[in-house]
Amino acid sequence: MGSPSKKATVAPGPSDLSRLVDPESVAIIGASDRPGSLGARTVANLLDHSDFTGRPYLVSRTKKTIHGLPCHTSVLELPETPEVALLVVPAAQALTVLNECAEKGVRFAIVFTSGFGEMGEEGKRAEAEMARIGREAGMRIYGPNSPGLCNLNKRIGFMFSPSFHLDQRPGPIGLATQGGGIGRCFLQAMERGVGVGLWASTGNEVDLTVADFVRYYADADDISVIATTMEGIKNGPAFADAALYAAERGKPVIALKVGRSDYGARAVASHTGSLSGAAEVNSAVFRQVGIVEVDDMDELIDTAALFTRKRPTGREKVAVYGFSGGGCAMTADAIGSAGLELAEFSEKTLTRLGETLPDYAAVANPVDATSDILSRPEIGHESLRAVADDPDVGVVLYPFPCDYEELTGQIGASIAAVQGETETPILTVWMSDRLGAGYTELVEGGLVPVRSVRNGTKALQRWIERGRWNLDTGWRPIGTAAPGGEESGGERVTHTEPEAKELLARHGVAVPGSGVARTADEAVAVAERVGYPVVLKVVSARITHKTDVGGVAVGLADAGQVRAGLERIRESVTAARPDVPFDGVLVEAMAPAGIDVLVGVSRDPVFGPVMTFGLGGVLVELFQDVARRLLPLTPEQARALVEEPRCAALLRGVRGGAASDVDALVDLLVGVSRFVEVNGGAVEELELNPVRVLPAGRGVVALDAVLVTSGPLEGAK
Structure with missing residues (x-):
């Protein structure tokens, strides 16, 4: 993770979300018992598939009871104020219901409904009204256009998904997404052992954003790694600040930012109406605040899972171990191509390997233990342990090119046993499309196998690079910058070059000795003051590219050349831009070579x-x-x-x-x-x-x- 040298200046967020993710009372507004409806699924997920111990309330205008619970016609009729309200209502009713929630004093409203900012200007106006309602009432709004929220470590589901009861593997990862489908994709990596503690899918973010949940995860005791996918970032400085806040608390943020190409940006606009931002700037900011940026969902899952295993130092060297010579060679190639470094084994390690493995095994890194370990799994255990124990080894990459049913099952169990005896992470690569007993043993042993050498190497690369990053405590958002980089509203003014340089010089920016001259005599006087040779440049706020209009003369070594240069510039600029008055030239000392x-x-x-x-x-x-x-x-x-x-x-x-x-x-x-x-x-x-x-x-x-x-x-x- 890197060791911060001093504390950052980031501060806790303004809102505690603990009562949103684990409330004592919840109202489902739009509850239903019609099979397959969103209202019925939301009710079933809370009452049938959750371990919710609080007080549930159902609001329905057409039903008297659902699931044996009485229904109320409005949130205003509830016997108490629910901490959280789930809005499963049509878009046309959403604002009315939100107003009722605000009147009742609801603390958090989760709006599932779609049909707002992603639909155009009318939808954006409705979202602005949502935000106003929440802001004036002190009610935090989650969504709209959201599938909901699930707290898997508490087994609580506030969502309408038909898969909630299936996709439940608790764990140390806090997941924050704007889109529901790719968030569900991450959850379903549970099939290879990835556990998610809490998933927030924030939708169009009229109020609560991914940044709010990054801050929440930073303080959550049951979360150690934060993963996020984003289509747009509503408040850049707030998001960067939240990432630093998480880094200060030792929790890495792994992010997939979509909308990086023109095609992707257009898709993002149609999906959530988000501003995607410039990809190059996003990536630069991510690196600056310690966010691990990845390129696709495989990378996001693999990298986040690796961070749950151990925190990197940035000095890790890699050992490649396997029972296929070709697989080991392929993996070693990938390590080299990724710019990673293979470990050099100590004499003690080489001796242990030589005593354990057959004579024809390759014992220098990479280690080909040969197919002998298929019939003698005990030598695989001992030799893998020797590699993991080597002082130069920071991580072991173990490729499985194929499945041999119970034989690879034995190897998988052996690897899991070794991992239980060492702190060195063993990253297994299951390359076969056949997910046999060995794969199952790896998953159940907590090794979270990746599905290709490329994926494994990429995850290692991201992991090790993040270990080299140190919390850069000097960065902070510029206090007077508006959230989202909004313009100040003033008229845009282009300053002349001498004006700009004079302003910058007051802040320690070195500029050449210079002066502005309108006549040849003035130009010569400035040149003799700053020293020959000099350069002349036309002064005009309306001419940015001076050379394009003949507005520059360089290398002028005496008074005669200065006089002639000024006249050439006057004639050229007047001919090229007759609409621009000639305001003189900037006379500057020529800089030495560099x-x-x-x-x-x-x-x-x-x-x-x-x-x-x-x-x-x-x-x-x-x-x-x-x-x-x-x-x-x-x-x-x-x-x-x-x-x-x-x-x-x-x-x-x-x-x-x-x-x-x-x-x-x-x-x-x-x-x-x-x-x-x-x-x-x-x-x-x-x-x-x-x-x-x-x-x-x-x-x-x-x-x-x-x-x-x-x-x-x-x-x-």
């Missing part, structure tokens, strides 16, 4: 201000070699940002080349972050491209700056 990088800030619609770093100039568009971080940045985070993209090798010095001034670059990134933080939501876009990074000890300098704001800036004239 490496050009890009530093940019944009406002993501989900998470707010995000910094992008990579190669500068046109190379950033050609190679797309960039890294991103949610703002604000600490110096440690800024250094990690610099070191992430491939171009970091250039800054370190390649093939004997001089190292660049990375320390000064880190200071510049922190200065930019500070500028954005101080100015809250006013900064819409900021791009420094290029930033010239000079050799070590000589600093950095921002050669160009584009700044777009939508509100007043601190210190602006």
Whole structure:
């Protein structure tokens, strides 16, 4: 898990959800006894298939009794206020019923009903009214468009699913999804031993969100690992803050974010009406706050299950063990391709293996114990234990290429016995489509077999990488940023380059010596003050790409070249943009040679201000070699940002080349972050491209700056 060096500043959430997931009283509004109806299934799941010990109430406008319990025509008629109300009513009645719940003083309302935000603008207006009702009454709303909630560790089901009574395997995983089907998919991994303690499927999230349940799981004693699938994120800073809160409490969050492609984003919009956000930004933020991002459901299940076995340190090396030489070789290849490292056995381990296994067995990692263990399972137990005990082994990957019925059943039982004797996780890979006795033994032994070498290796990779992550206590949401990255509402203003540089310089961002000149004499005076050679650039908030209109002259070495350069710029810009008045030029000292990088800030619609770093100039568009971080940045985070993209090798010095001034670059990134933080939501876009990074000890300098704001800036004239 990594060891935090100091406590983060995240704080507990504003609402306790314990009475939602384990209440003393529940009302089902829309209860029914019509076979196959949602109301009947909801009643059966609570009364027949749950161990609910609280007080149930049924509300029906047409029935006097259901399941032997009296029915009431309205929640207002109940003899007490239920802590939770389950709304199994048509969309047209949902707002009326919610108002009645609010009047009664209901604490939590679970709205199963669909037909709201996912249907368009009218549905979104209805959701806004739902949110208002809940907010004014102090009633938390779960849903709508939700299959409900189930607390499997307590065996309580608030849902209409016909599978609830089948899909019950308690465990240490807290699952939070927005979609019901993929959440059910995770639950049904119980067939290979995955246990879920509580599943929340939050639907359209008019109020309670996945982030609320991540916070709840972070404090829940019966949950140790958090898994989530999301289609959209309603409040980016709140979600990131919840993930840090969980990390602070030693609970990893494993996430599958769908809607990453254009196709997926359109599907998300039609399903829940969620804003999916930019995939690259989502992934960057996830890495920053310690979320383990996965690519599909197999990865989500396999990785979450592995985290329940043991917490990684990030230093784990892998041992491959099996009874098939081909299977072991294939697995070793996958380990190498994933960038993982095979362990090197000690002499003691090699001796134990040599004494236990036949002479023709391969005892160096990977270990091929040969088919002898099929007839002599005791040698498999002893040799596997020797591998697991080796001091260089952090995890064992054990491929099963095929099923031999009772023979592999014996091996599976032996592996489970070894796992009970060692803390080293043994990750088994069941490759065969025949799920025989060996598979059953592995499942019952708690080994949660994965179904392919690729899946096993991917889970290991995610697990070990998360072990290298440390709780980055410097990050916190920018306090003045609106949830969801909403714009400040002010008019968008594009600043001139000299204005932008002057503002940034006040926050420690290094810029060249410069001055603005309208005439040739003024330009020469500035050039002689800052020192030759100089560059001239047209000054205009309406011209961003200056070179496209002939607005730049470089390498001017004396007064004559400065005068001529200014006239060339005036003529070129006037010809290219006759609609733009000529306001003069920025005269700047030419920077020494170095490496050009890009530093940019944009406002993501989900998470707010995000910094992008990579190669500068046109190379950033050609190679797309960039890294991103949610703002604000600490110096440690800024250094990690610099070191992430491939171009970091250039800054370190390649093939004997001089190292660049990375320390000064880190200071510049922190200065930019500070500028954005101080100015809250006013900064819409900021791009420094290029930033010239000079050799070590000589600093950095921002050669160009584009700044777009939508509100007043601190210190602006």
